Amino acid sequence: MVIWKSLSETDIEVFNAINGEIKREDEGLELIPSENYVSKAVMQAMGSVLNNKYSEGYPGKRYYGGQEFTDIVETLAIERAKKLFNAEHVNVQPYSGSPANLAAYLAVMKPGDKLMGLALSQGGHLTHGHKVSQTGKLFKAVQYELDPETKTLDYDAIRKLAEKEKPQVIVSGYTAYPREIDFKEFAEIAKDVGAYSMADIAHIAGLIAGGAHPSPFPHMDIVTTTTHKTLRGPRGGMIMCKDDDRLHEKYHSDSKYNLAQLIDRSVFPGLQGGPHMNIIAGKAVAFEEDLQPEFKEYAAQVVKNAKALADALMEYGFELVSGGTDNHLILIDLTNKGITGMQAEKALDKAGITLNKNTVPFDPRPPFDPSGIRLGTPAITTRGMKESEMKEIASFMNEALENINNDSKLKEIKQKVKDLCSNYPLYELYKA
Ligand SMILES: *Cc1c(COP(=O)(O)O)cnc(C)c1O
Numbered sequence: 001m002v003i004w005k006s007l008s009e010t011d012i013e014v015f016n017a018i019n020g021e022i023k024r025e026d027e028g029l030e031l032i033p034s035e036n037y038v039s040k041a042v043m044q045a046m047g048s049v050l051n052n053k054y055s056e057g058y059p060g061k062r063y064y065g066g067q068e069f070t071d072i073v074e075t076l077a078i079e080r081a082k083k084l085f086n087a088e089h090v091n092v093q094p095y096s097g098s099p100a101n102l103a104a105y106l107a108v109m110k111p112g113d114k115l116m117g118l119a120l121s122q123g124g125h126l127t128h129g130h131k132v133s134q135t136g137k138l139f140k141a142v143q144y145e146l147d148p149e150t151k152t153l154d155y156d157a158i159r160k161l162a163e164k165e166k167p168q169v170i171v172s173g174y175t176a177y178p179r180e181i182d183f184k185e186f187a188e189i190a191k192d193v194g195a196y197s198m199a200d201i202a203h204i205a206g207l208i209a210g211g212a213h214p215s216p217f218p219h220m221d222i223v224t225t226t227t228h229k230t231l232r233g234p235r236g237g238m239i240m241c242k243d244d245d246r247l248h249e250k251y252h253s254d255s256k257y258n259l260a261q262l263i264d265r266s267v268f269p270g271l272q273g274g275p276h277m278n279i280i281a282g283k284a285v286a287f288e289e290d291l292q293p294e295f296k297e298y299a300a301q302v303v304k305n306a307k308a309l310a311d312a313l314m315e316y317g318f319e320l321v322s323g324g325t326d327n328h329l330i331l332i333d334l335t336n337k338g339i340t341g342m343q344a345e346k347a348l349d350k351a352g353i354t355l356n357k358n359t360v361p362f363d364p365r366p367p368f369d370p371s372g373i374r375l376g377t378p379a380i381t382t383r384g385m386k387e388s389e390m391k392e393i394a395s396f397m398n399e400a401l402e403n404i405n406n407d408s409k410l411k412e413i414k415q416k417v418k419d420l421c422s423n424y425p426l427y428e429l430y431k432a
Helices: 012-025 040-047 070-086 097-108 134-138 154-165 183-193 205-209 243-252 259-269 277-290 293-315 340-352 380-382 387-401 407-422
Strands: 089-091 113-116 142-145 171-172 194-201 222-225 237-241 329-333 356-358 372-376
Touching: 040 277, 070 089, 070 205, 070 237, 070 277, 089 142, 089 259, 097 134, 097 222, 097 237, 097 259, 097 387, 113 154, 154 183, 171 183, 183 194, 205 293, 237 259, 293 329, 293 380, 293 387, 340 356, 340 372, 340 380, 340 387, 340 407, 387 407
Parallel strands: 113 142, 113 171, 171 194, 194 222
Antiparallel strands: 089 237, 222 237, 329 372, 356 372
């Protein structure tokens, strides 16, 4: 067939860029806490002919013909997600985490309603009501903050703010928060002020699925997530919620739909058209992997590795926000080292270590060149690295950050990084 040629034959520029990325991922240490490596099986599902199919609607209720296989795939993804999270209702169609959040908000709020979330500069996500995000423009955003002393969640202050502001939705779940979240407490606060409780578990979904972080179920009304971070699936989003008509009576006595129906209608036809069925197939494959006993071990190891890395970094005099970590993520305030987040990110990049500059809570510096860096262990744990490698990585980081202007030293470290990574090859998988 005329279109069935290999990429290497038809588009050498894109082919070469992809191969460059394979080499980059294989030879470097990926410490960005929102990144991971998916299996060959997930890649195959994403790269399948399911890409070609339009399937607006939901299984059994589509607007186009020819849905006998898409219905199987979407139903598998939904059923596996329900099992993985103990969720009552699941929508696997959101294109990514941000549209999942927008769809969830618009299911239960009207423009001008009040949304309460953690400020971006404190570890929240853009879509939790930041002023440059549509979520901060469509809704009246109320932003809570961390305790200025401990840099952790202050549930009394959050309750007081919620009682004063009476928001329609309270969001928990973060992008740069290294500590455990008390979802039960959040759900109680929301219930007491008549708000929907929503957890955005984009970062920690894999830890929750693997039993390494307390679950937002059965407490939360709505749970949104990405599927590509610790869940180790394709880039995408998902919304889970209670399927409970009592909620309907409480909040939507004038609506003929319950919460689950409102969520589904908000995703399609409210916000999206055709679902990406190849990606939904990738979600189904990833969720099945996440249901295996090995994934529990993975989730536990992610946390053990983060603690080991945190301890080793503290021994080198790095100051960790909140004094450590409970999850996959570490936030370092570099102020005492006399370097900025941007300088650190650049130097580490030269040493083959990828992470990102990040604001720290109450950061006196601007977001473009903040005081901190954010790193995490999901990707390196997928590679098979354990506690002893974490010590090595901390020493590489320390050496690099003591030599941010010494390019030959950084090059030397890059070689050591490459040697370490060669013991944990990634893409032999793809050569098969
Ligand atoms: C990553 C993330 C998102 C957004 O996901 P995208 O897929 O990048 O749109 C939303 N919320 C939180 C807490 C996140 O960490």
